[in-house]
Amino acid sequence: MTVYKYRGRSKSGALKKGIIQAANRNVAIDQLREQGINPREVEASKNIWHKDLNIERPVKNQDFVIYCRQFATLIRAGISIVEATNILARQSTSKPLKKALEEVEGDVRKGIAFSQAIAKHPKVFPDLFINMMRSGEATGNIDETLERLANTFEKQFRVKKKVQSTLTYPAVLLLITVGVVFFLLIYIVPTFVQTFDEMGAELPLITVITVKISDWLLRFWWLLLLIIIGAVIGFNSLYRNNKRFHYLVHYFLLRVPIFGPLLQKTAISRLTRTLSSLFSSAVPILQAITISERVSGNPIISKVMIEARESLEKGSTLTEPLQKSWLFPPLVTSMTQIGESTGSLDYMLEKIADFYEEEVDRAVDTLKSLIEPMMILLLAVIVGFIVAAIMLPMFSLYEQM
Numbered sequence: 001m002t003v004y005k006y007r008g009r010s011k012s013g014a015l016k017k018g019i020i021q022a023a024n025r026n027v028a029i030d031q032l033r034e035q036g037i038n039p040r041e042v043e044a045s046k047n048i049w050h051k052d053l054n055i056e057r058p059v060k061n062q063d064f065v066i067y068c069r070q071f072a073t074l075i076r077a078g079i080s081i082v083e084a085t086n087i088l089a090r091q092s093t094s095k096p097l098k099k100a101l102e103e104v105e106g107d108v109r110k111g112i113a114f115s116q117a118i119a120k121h122p123k124v125f126p127d128l129f130i131n132m133m134r135s136g137e138a139t140g141n142i143d144e145t146l147e148r149l150a151n152t153f154e155k156q157f158r159v160k161k162k163v164q165s166t167l168t169y170p171a172v173l174l175l176i177t178v179g180v181v182f183f184l185l186i187y188i189v190p191t192f193v194q195t196f197d198e199m200g201a202e203l204p205l206i207t208v209i210t211v212k213i214s215d216w217l218l219r220f221w222w223l224l225l226l227i228i229i230g231a232v233i234g235f236n237s238l239y240r241n242n243k244r245f246h247y248l249v250h251y252f253l254l255r256v257p258i259f260g261p262l263l264q265k266t267a268i269s270r271l272t273r274t275l276s277s278l279f280s281s282a283v284p285i286l287q288a289i290t291i292s293e294r295v296s297g298n299p300i301i302s303k304v305m306i307e308a309r310e311s312l313e314k315g316s317t318l319t320e321p322l323q324k325s326w327l328f329p330p331l332v333t334s335m336t337q338i339g340e341s342t343g344s345l346d347y348m349l350e351k352i353a354d355f356y357e358e359e360v361d362r363a364v365d366t367l368k369s370l371i372e373p374m375m376i377l378l379l380a381v382i383v384g385f386i387v388a389a390i391m392l393p394m395f396s397l398y399e400q401m
Contacts, residue, residue: 004028008039019045021099027106034090058123063094065150065157068129072146081142082108100124113137127291128152128274135281145281152277155353156270159360163266166364166371167259173375177382182217184386189214192390203393210389247299254300254327258370262363267298268332269356271305272349279346286312300327318345331355 004025007017016037020028025042032039059067067088074084082105089101100121107117115134118125129149136145193211196203203211217224238245254260254267271292278288286309293305307321319337322328332352339348 003045004042005045006032006037006039007041008032008037010038011036027102059094059097059100061153061157061160063092063097064126065153067092067094067097068146068150068153072143072150075143075146081114085114096124127294128277131283131287131291132277132281135283139282141281148277148280152273155357156273159266159269159357162360162364163262166262166367169368170371170375173371173379177375177379180379181382181386184383185210185214185217186221189386189390190218192393196393204389206385207389207393210386243299247303250299258367262360262367264327265356265359265363267296267301268328269353269360271296271301272332272356273353276346276349276353279349285318289318300325304328 004020005017006020006028007015010016020031025044028042029039032042070088071084074087075081079087085101085105085108089098089105092098092101100118104114104117104121107120108114115130115137118133119130122130132145132149133142136142139145189210193214196207239249240246254264274292274295275288278291279285283291289305289309289312293302293309296302296305304321304325304327307324308318311321312318317337317340319333319340322336323333335348335352336345339345
């Protein structure tokens with residue numbers, strides 16, 4: 001994409017000038033005319049701040065899900081890929097998606113295959129989308145492939161949002177609890193401590209502990225802040241750069257009580273849904289396994305998929321590496337085995353995905369009903385401890401009076 005400076009007049013004759021992004025000068029002129037501007041001068045900007053750095057940003061899941069559904073609907077209605085891409089590029093509210101679609105449209109108009117055009121934008125179009133579109137072009141079933149992709153991304157997005165909402169709720173409550181505790185310890189407790197000192201009150205153990213914590217926070221709050229920032233930066237660096245640490249974090253999350261089973265069901269539903277979609281689109285099994293490994297987002301599943309590919313290359317089955325992994329329950333391995341033996345693996349994987357998506361829904365509802373009273377109880381205990389530490393000396397002073 002290039003930035004162009006333009007000068008022209010609107011339909012009312014008013015002078016217009018500014019900048020516009022486009023794949024080339026002709027596209028820029030067309031875009032200006034669509035905006036009701038008759039361009040007189042259109043030239044590439046030499047301003048360094050207008051230079052296109054060609055840094056693609058990932059598209060939000062929600063925006064891509066909407067794009068998939070709209071694309072599938074347009075193709076079903078008999079609109080060509082070029083025209084559908086043009087329509088979606090003009091109406092997209094996502095800047096990275098809009099930019100990518102404009103370039104894809106230009107490539108397709110030059111005679112490049114759609115799958116090859118979108119493959120130039122790996123941060124915008126996932127591997128699953130690219131490979132299924134490539135298969136759809138080869139088989140001539142682009143409309144069915146797009147419909148399947150739209151359903152797959154919609155279901156995966158819905159499950160992801162469900163899990164995120166469940167995990168966000170306790171995180172927000174915990175943050176509120178920490179905020180209340182810090183407020184009490186830094187602003188409220190010191191005020192009462194000064195009163196107790198002036199009146200010579202004898203402080204009980206619970207108050208002494210609270211006062212010590214409050215004093216430490218008042219003196220060394222900066223140290224605590226540095227520790228937190230350092231821990232966050234260190235964790236993020238290790239998580240991104242250390243494969244062993246990255247693996248252990250996911251292992252811990254899947255093993256942790258309460259939330260672990262929910263994340264496990266989510267991972268299984270995502271994997272089986274992806275594999276089912278790929279197999280249904282006639283993607284070769286080894287290629288489908290490789291794609292699933294890349295899009296899983298979980299190093300434990302990726303490791304199992306690598307073992308599955310090696311197993312298949314040796315002439316063995318997909319079921320064997322799944323049976324060896326603790327991540328996959330007997331239901332998954334049994335249904336996968338039946339699918340392999342009957343030649344209906346895509347159907348069986350789809351049923352597994354449906355089952356675990358329903359399990360995620362039930363688990364989310366159960367967790368929501370449990371988390372709220374647990375977090376309220378935690379907040380009550382912590383705040384109650386601090387309030388008791390303040391009130392006990394006051395009762396003692398009252399009795400002395």
